[in-house]
Amino acid sequence: MIVFRLGRIRTPQGPGMVLLLPFIDSFQRVDLRTRAFSVPPCKLASKDGAVLSVGADVQFRIWDPVLSVMTVKDLNTATRMTAQNAMTKALLKRSLREIQMEKLKISDQLLLEINDVTRAWGLEVDRMELAVEAVLQPPQDSPAGPSLDSTLQQLALHFLGGGMNSVAGGAPLLGPDTLEMVSEVELPAPHVGAGPSPKQPVAEGLLTALQPFLSEALVSQVGACYQFNVILPSGTQSIYFLDLTTGQGRVGHGVPDGIPDVVVDMTEEDLQALLCRELRPLGAYMSGRLKVKGDLAVAMKLEAVLRALK
Template structure:
């Protein structure tokens, strides 16, 4: 029992009978037995692009009751968040095969990383066991690597309102020029297609243009920020796009926004495609170093609302 007398902490009392002065002493009980909790399974993207559902079981005990009361307000919540963040950082740096084959080694590393934080709170983690629940998507270089192209093709069909047979057969429905350019980028290349006289625009331009039908007043009121995307192209050059969700129904386009952006995001074209297809989350991309942010990170995390609207 940790006792406070007139707001000042005293030496821990008990176990057994403890004498308290009414209206002067206050106390807090501390359980020194070993306890356990589980990190709920969450979706993570590994280094090679695989999406998997991973959880963990953690056992811990309090070794210093005074520190556990004085150092942190909600010990259970803080420990859970520390364990989940350590697990996320550790798995984002590894390919799927290494995660599956070296679960014990990763668990030992998580144990050390969590203890580095929690020892200052008077808490020590005794055991961490990593649990890979399921592999939701194989690595990008695996046999299912073409699933991204099929997802983009379905996205283009949604905008055009056409049938599957029209695009699968190679005939594009009539429509505006920018719509045709977008479809030509997202459908798989065919050997019988004739090359046009003018070069195709970058894939990122078609993908960002695809955001336009999903913009709305509700999305603007929910996000309320302006983004500038510096997208690295495979050729080594860089293209700039903007997503303005500060007024009206929002707008997206090529170049820099009219006003100063709230944040500037730098990423590769392939990572942008993975974000818009919901194969990569903004937080996972940032923690793995695939997304660089200049500005408030909390504003960047609001992009999750845009991705949910596209879903």
Template sequence: MFSRSGYQALPLGDFDRFQQSSIGLYGTQKGGFSFGSKQDPLGPAGNTADSSQGWLSWICHGIITSLVFLLMVVTFPISGWFALKIVPTYERMIIFRLGRIRAPQGPGVVLLLPFIDHWQRVDLRTRAFNVPPCKLTSKDGAVISMGADVQFRVWDPVLSVMMVKDLIAATRMTAQNAMTKTLVKKSLREIQVEKLRIGEQLLLEINDMTKSWGLEVDRVELSMEAVLQPPRENLVGPLATVPPVPGLEGLDGTIQQLAAHFFNNTLALAASGTGTPEAADSMETVNEVEPPTAPLLTATGSARRKPSMDELLSAVEPVLSEALVAQVGASYQVNIALPSGARSTYFIDLSSGSGRAGHGMPEGSPDVILEVAEKDLQDLFLGDLRPLSAYVSGRLQVKGDLHLALKLEELIKAMKQRR
């Protein structure tokens, strides 16, 4: 039965001849496997045998496909329930017919042949997952617990099925390895003040490794859980372990270090009591042009009172503008779960005009419906919780486009700038 020893390289069929129609960040891709013009070491005889075997495979493939199609036509009233599948716009269907891959099918109605077609759905929408916090040692000897939130999408459904078995697990492991490899080369101070820059660097590194899987990472957001051990050599006092100054996250790391150093010295003078009486006095700046809005924070010593829903609503209305509507361009319905068990509904319309916000349901159908607890919503608007982190952890439920839901962060940034 076997005329010679060893294995023969069988043709892969459709996958060799299939040209990807999906175009993403990395352009058009061809099939991942190609034998090219490499000569068969067995010589002309081996090529003739492989060619005859390929023709025999195609003939058998055609005969079986024709018989199954004829059987489906004869039993169509019944087989139609099993052979016709509806694929929505945000999905593609990958079909293997007798082991040979076909072009992505959908959206719309897709015909499947019973018994010989094996299919798999691929979701093209933006999704997110979290990298669990892991302990690592920075360059200066500090031990920290670091995690990340990753937002991604599939741009080539065929590669996502052919190249890796579990796409999310493989991407999570790749992101964790890249994060660990990058952070161990940086000090604790660099990690704290250059978190955004490190996230952009990780985004490029992860995309370089996952582009052959048909996956594109859109966003990487680092989250530091805790500093388990301070640096071994703390030469600059409290500056090495201070977090970034709120409101200055987008500035250069050197500017943040100077600002943190200035604030630490001010706090040290106030705590030691060596400052002048004028330094101990508090100063309040009052805007005499615009009427005062409801304060988001009421500080008494180190305590902080979280605002009520009415105070949040009164703080949202002044920041609504045409520029914010141009950035977001969506309407939101927010269903809030109160501690008493009741539910309250608010709307934020940033789709037209200067935007509106208020109680009740929005006019028309909202683009995104958000479900969140009252405490988590307060943390979101105070900046203690990021929308992507809330979604990944399950504290924020999103019905609709996740990309539009994350645009709500532009409103939160505008509120921070106004405070």
């Protein structure tokens, strides 16, 4: 029993008879026995694009009752959140095969990471065991490399400079293995005269190619305006917008007309992986590859745009 006398903490009392002064002392009971709880199964995206339902079983005990009362109000909730956050961050960095083959090793690493946080609360986790409930979506990567459906082939044609005109002119379609990053070049100032047009940046080509897939149904579902601050390989930053608030939606270069609901910071490589469905918005946010300024729930509605591409 932890006793507070006129607001000052005293030496832990008990077990047994404890004398309390009415109106002067207040107390809080602390159970020093080992307790357990379950982290409810949650959906996580692995490094290779698989979607898993993963939970965990955790056993813990309080070794310092004074710290447990003074530092944290609700130990059960705080420990559960710490375990869930550590589990999410750890699994985002591993493929499905690693999670299935090295489950015990991952559990031991999580145990150490959680204890680094909870020791300051007077609490120690004795056991942590992962439980993979189900594989909701298989990995997107295969030994032969990622494949592109017809939509992604059109995207690849667009940002590699071919466009639909190259298809009409008889140029061969790009195969699954031809998708690659194109080096960013500085666009010269517009001028009058004949000559080849400069190579289109990867980010601009990818985002501009979204226009045919925008619709009134998508605008009704999302109803938000996004600003993308894309960091190019050269270290410079380009700004693009995706406005899904009116009509059939618009996408283009520069800042939107009004104030965006969400501002997203990401690299050009991560933007390509996002639009090619090699990276999920939630997984990118949890791993720090996608930085969001604004309402996170609105930012996660980008998943609807990706489904439209599919």
